[in-house]
Amino acid sequence: MKYKVLDNKDTRSGFGAGLAELADTHPNVVALCADLIGSLKMEKFIEKAPERFIQVGIAEANMIGIAAGLTINGKIPFTGTFANFSTSRVYDQIRQSVAYSNKNVKICASHAGLTLGEDGATHQVLEDIGMMKMLPGMTVINTCDYNQTKAATLAIADFDGPVYLRFGRPVVPVFIPEDMPFEIGKGILLQEGTDVTIVATGHLVWESLLAAEELEKEGISCEVINIHTIKPLDEEIILKSVQKTGKIVTAEEHNYIGGLGESVAGMLSRKHPTKQEFVAVNDTFGESATPAELMKKYEIDAEAVVKAVKRVIAR
């Protein structure tokens, strides 16, 4: 495989590192947190710019409103809490005060998906990508490792408009080179192949690379694309690939309803109908267990990607 494990870190630490850098480079960046400083890795930002940090307490609706208000004279607020409390809990506040009002708020969400693990289904949001991508004008990003999360955190500060940035809790391989540019809305062709296109986001990107390596041994050549920006979707990179392979597997840590897979399917059905298999959670809530156990049980790991590739080839 072209990509090597450079390190093992959590994506949320990439957010924390990016935010800390913004404390130095972007005087208008303000960070807000709803009583989860440690979980969101905001300590370094607070250390560097205490006057630009707002602890709102366990009051997410108020946090979103305050963030919207902060934008009015040019501040760039980054809100931080778990993905569940960043979206479903405050959907109407985001809809009216941020998206409809077109406010430059960066909604930064950790502990997304199943892999926060033992806390269980109350905290494991699997619907957030769907909710956020349905809001007109909302940019939706789901990063795959520490380096990409840090790069995305820096990139969204320079982007004008509301953004939902989704990342996670578990320690996972770091494999994206530190200097790889992060371009909002542009997918990354990680690995060329000829038989099947795998389009993956978030933690499923590494799993997809592992799956591709496994399939290579069986003589199946996979093209692996990282779609970190789910909205706006990089249609061009996907179309170009499926025109070559004719088959696609999408992989994500999200309900298959409303996720990346549906965005890809919708686009392809209009522009280039293609056989597609989904690696995603099958419209259910999660449960308590270790991240690895959950990924296996809910079939969102490398093994599940291998199976999906074989299914799409067999169709």
Added chain:
Amino acid sequence: MSKTIEELKSLSTQVRRDILRMVNAVNSGHPGGSLGCTEYFAALYGKVMNYQLPFTMEGKNEDLFFLSNGHISPVFYSILARFGFFEVSELATFRKLGTRLQGHPTTHDHLPGVRIASGSLGQGLSVAIGAAVAKKMDKDDSLVYVLQGDGELQEGQNWEAFMFAAAKKVDNIITTIDYNGRQIDGDTEDVLDLGNLHAKLEAFGWVVLEEKNGNDLEAVIAILERAKTETGKGKPVAIMLHTEMGFGVDYMMGSHAWHGKAPNAEQLENALGQLTLDEVTDY
């Protein structure tokens, strides 16, 4: 910006005519609360608030206003037009296809004077607090004004915001609660009683002022001016402004019936007959 009390009283009557004509023209909208808050808006834009024209979203070094109870958009739009934010003639487009004067205010169409969308209740105070905090960060000592309905205080987000503003000493904000005691389904005390609101707000750490004559222009100006003197002392400031829903039109007062109902042609004529002026300047 500087008008005499007499001029502002005449303007209030003209604004009431605008409100009724706007909602009648599209047979929808919210005249009751709009009429009840006319003196508040006339006082705010005519005497109390320091704002700049032309309008800029940023509003640096000027006072800002946020309307949380967005359904009283008719009075907001009329006031903005009458104070030069946009042409008075645009009031004729209220709630019509392609208008910037949406049923509830929005920034979506860049209407001058509007800084946030509102309508889904209970969100305005949080947004205003954000703007007030930004002003403090920038050492901008101008003020942030908010208007909230009393009914919308049933939304929990307000209480998150009340708690926050006091705890974080956001003392450059003056919220006014349109304390008319009525909401769509009836009297507030019957729908969901707010209890002793004055005591609750004080217990949340706010300076609480109360004005019983919220439809007396001079009294409204006085209470807002007094509220200004309470800013900058470490506590946020709230005014409970007792108003009468439907004020100025006899058959609209004393009930919640005209919260969200437009008068028909005959009722409009009757109402306009009660709102006479030496010089009518209807759009």
